[in-house]
Amino acid sequence: MTWCFRSMLTEFGELAVRWTQDSLEVVVPCNTTATVHWRWKKHEVGGGCHHF
Numbered sequence: 001m002t003w004c005f006r007s008m009l010t011e012f013g014e015l016a017v018r019w020t021q022d023s024l025e026v027v028v029p030c031n032t033t034a035t036v037h038w039r040w041k042k043h044e045v046g047g048g049c050h051h052f
Helices: none
Strands: 003-010 013-020 024-038 041-051
Antiparallel strands (some): 003 013
């Protein structure tokens, strides 16, 4: 597998993840937080689009 995309509509807005072998893009709904585990590191992020 070389890529994957998944999104879902939550009660707070859209949550989405796009993964490739080299990068990760996460969209978190406004006024929420998420814990992202990427390449053996943990990232705490707020609402918005985040690139790793």
